[in-house]
Amino acid sequence: MDIEIKELEHRYQVHSPFERLALYDVNITVKEGTYLAIIGHTGSGKSTLLQHLNGLLKPTRGTVKIGDYLIKAGKKQKDLKAIRKHVGIVFQFPEHQLFEETVEKDIAFGPINFGVSREEAKQKVREALASVGLSENILEKSPFELSGGQMRRVAIAGVLAMEPEILILDEPTAGLDPKGRSEIMDLFYQLHKERNGTTILVTHSMEDAAKYADEIAVMHEGTMKLRGTPQEIFQSVEELHSFGLDLPQTLRFQHELERTLQVKLEKLSLTADDIVEQMKKLMYVGEKS
Numbered sequence: 572m573d574i575e576i577k578e579l580e581h582r583y584q585v586h587s588p589f590e591r592l593a594l595y596d597v598n599i600t601v602k603e604g605t606y607l608a609i610i611g612h613t614g615s616g617k618s619t620l621l622q623h624l625n626g627l628l629k630p631t632r633g634t635v636k637i638g639d640y641l642i643k644a645g646k647k648q649k650d651l652k653a654i655r656k657h658v659g660i661v662f663q664f665p666e667h668q669l670f671e672e673t674v675e676k677d678i679a680f681g682p683i684n685f686g687v688s689r690e691e692a693k694q695k696v697r698e699a700l701a702s703v704g705l706s707e708n709i710l711e712k713s714p715f716e717l718s719g720g721q722m723r724r725v726a727i728a729g730v731l732a733m734e735p736e737i738l739i740l741d742e743p744t745a746g747l748d749p750k751g752r753s754e755i756m757d758l759f760y761q762l763h764k765e766r767n768g769t770t771i772l773v774t775h776s777m778e779d780a781a782k783y784a785d786e787i788a789v790m791h792e793g794t795m796k797l798r799g800t801p802q803e804i805f806q807s808v809e810e811l812h813s814f815g816l817d818l819p820q821t822l823r824f825q826h827e828l829e830r831t832l833q834v835k836l837e838k839l840s841l842t843a844d845d846i847v848e849q850m851k852k853l854m855y856v857g858e859k860s
């Protein structure tokens with residue numbers, strides 16, 4: 572399923588003294604199978620944009636197309652349930668939305684709500700639980716007896732159990748420790764590869780955007796300013812700085828290294844291993860000459 576956004580505008584609290592233009596003239600096509608990271612300073616409109624992708628918010632102008640489903644201003648949306656079946660959102664702190672008395676009931680809630688039989692839901696619950704790396708012996712437990720990290724995984728399993736083709740992640744690692752963060756991000760990356768679907772990640776982490784995404788979109792003050800591969804985006808250093816954004820640590824390190832050693836690596840390195848490889852090559856050339 573491709574996503575096509577055209578001239579999207581969103582105003583909060585229209586026709587009130589508090590009316591606020593949060594998005595304007597946003598245009599983007601996301602091809603099926605892409606892992607897209609959306610980065611941008613706080614308040615730049617990232618969450619507002621995400622909420623248009625499953626009809627939680629309605630455009631005040633422009634259109635959002637999800638496959639053949641069209642969301643547009645002024646149109647009565649009769650297919651919202653179908654859209655939400657295709658587009659799953661993992662919100663920040665998704666564990667705050669757990670509410671059932673057992674883990675099993677919580678994960679099964681979405682599929683049952685979408686009309687799946689109880690038997691089939693049982694199967695989906697087990698698959699989703701395995702895909703987030705949890706064991707079946709927690710199924711009868713209350714979600715509230717679990718650790719924070721386990722609760723987060725249960726909440727993610729609840730979204731995965733609906734088998735959405737498009738998975739949207741709004742800062743899914745907020746509040747986790749570094750180990751938990753990288754475990755969850757690696758898990759989403761692995762799921763992205765296995766599902767063959769589309770993943771859209773909103774993140775403040777330039778490292779995560781560089782490491783996982785095929786493409787990056789940069790939001791600034793309500794509109795999309797840049798779009799490209801991580802290599803392309805992180806070449807626009809001045810522009811990123813003007814949007815209040817920085818480079819991933821590896822690139823900052825590379826620039827520092829180049830300045831100190833008075834050398835120029837041949838390309839931008841988004842991983843530490845790549846920097847080491849390039850340095851080795853440089854040293855080899857140096858030794859030979």
Ligand SMILES: Nc1ncnc2c1ncn2[C@@H]1O[C@H](COP(=O)(O)OP(=O)(O)OP(=O)(O)O)[C@@H](O)[C@H]1O
Nearest residue numbers: 583584591593611612613614615616617618619620
């Ligand atoms: N419910 C609302 N009512 C009025 N204004 C809102 C509402 N939600 C967001 N806004 C405003 O819309 C703009 C965009 O907010 P949004 O939450 O989309 O930004 P963001 O890039 O996701 O920020 P963050 O990184 O802090 O989550 C901000 O100016 C915000 O104050």
